[in-house]
């Protein structure tokens with residue numbers, strides 16, 4: 001712990017020397033880049049390490065500046081390293097993200113002699129993005145779309161690693177930096193920590209700026225609110241060519257010690273898991289996608305991603321209009337299509353058929369899962385106390401099967417679970433990912449269940 005703190009202090013001094021600052025005036029006297037506006041703090045329930053307000057902050061204030069020279073980009077890593085530059089030239093088909101991954105691992109390979117040593121020491125040692133999920137954790141997601149997304153993420157990681165392997169061999173990286181595990185670490189670092197820059201689609205790593213944890217974008221900023229704040233820009237962070245720096249602005253007012261959050265974008269929980277390795281218990285942008293009958297897709301030309309149930313259980317506009325049209329007798333579809341496409345109900349009878357179809361679809365999806373919502377809640381309690389778990393009494397067969405599958409996939413024997421000491425770090429990571437999978441499927445099922453309640457209310461009281 002003391003070592004971590006000493007590392008953090010060295011990092012903040014290093015960052016100050018590069019001109020990273022949370023002060024609006026230039027202040028060369030301070031040995032740390034933080035302390036006037038922000039401070040590093042720990043938020044166990046909202047992202048772990050993050051940045052807190054060191055004083056009251058007003059919406060729209062500039063809170064952190066990271067000069068271009070402090071940004072970690074492929075350009076800067078390559079221009080400082082002839083061997084890397086020459087090796088990459090021989091592999092022109094690598095993507096911008098693969099190039100940044102190779103350059104990052106090459107930099108880690110340098111150890112203390114890397115110009116970025118203090119920054120690299122601050123990076124997490126492992127991540128929980130979908131690409132790092134094992135087969136058990138993938139199956140624990142239960143819903144086909146999510147399983148497919150996770151398998152695709154793992155396959156993509158493997159393919160990109162295999163393509164980049166020859167260049168890493170040429171660079172003579174240490175064997176542990178050439179493994180698939182190391183590759184996943186580098187690509188997860190890039191996926192979860194890079195920020196947009198106009199000159200490289202891989203983005204840049206932004207020391208200190210990447211300590212901000214995430215909050216979803218706030219909806220409904222009124223024009224007055226936007227004018228009131230110092231906002232001729234509507235985003236909370238971006239590269240500003242005028243001052244050659246990455247600039248971060250407060251999205252709202254903060255009291256002293258509040259966590260200052262950044263919106264990385266609008267994501268469903270599955271997307272947050274895929275790109276950042278976490279999810280939110282309350283995510284206004286979460287969605288449950290349901291598949292339609294094949295012939296429904298040809299009735300309307302809505303993109304597939306617009307056909308969903310939103311976080312509060314309401315079917316989306318595109319879902320409703322498609323099912324309304326499909327529930328209309330074929331001979332009448334042409335004449336009422338404009339009504340369906342404009343989002344209006346077609347008739348009471350049609351609306352009842354629509355609600356029934358959507359509710360049945362949600363119910364079928366829920367019934368196809370091996371555990372119920374209540375069992376998922378219980379599973380989460382078991383997972384939280386997993387290190388103390390000693391038996392399977394009083395749990396349903398589905399939960400016992402899942403626990404057994406976890407133990408088998410991690411080669412843990414029941415005897416080995418009786419004390420905390422017997423659970424290895426690797427198993428603990430796996431327990432954490434399992435928890436993420438169960439939290440995700442629970443949230444998804446809750447949306448489906450809320451949708452069934454919504455449809456039932458509509459059927460019982462069509463005038464709502």
Ligand SMILES: C[S@@+](CC[C@H](N)C(=O)[O-])C[C@H]1O[C@@H](n2cnc3c(N)ncnc32)[C@H](O)[C@@H]1O
Nearest residue numbers: 046047048049192193210211212213214276278
């Ligand atoms: C850009 S980093 C933020 C700083 C990070 N906590 C750290 O210690 O370096 C993004 C990562 O922080 C974590 N994170 C950010 N916001 C979060 C939130 N609201 N809830 C849980 N984890 C979050 C996730 O692990 C994510 O991949």
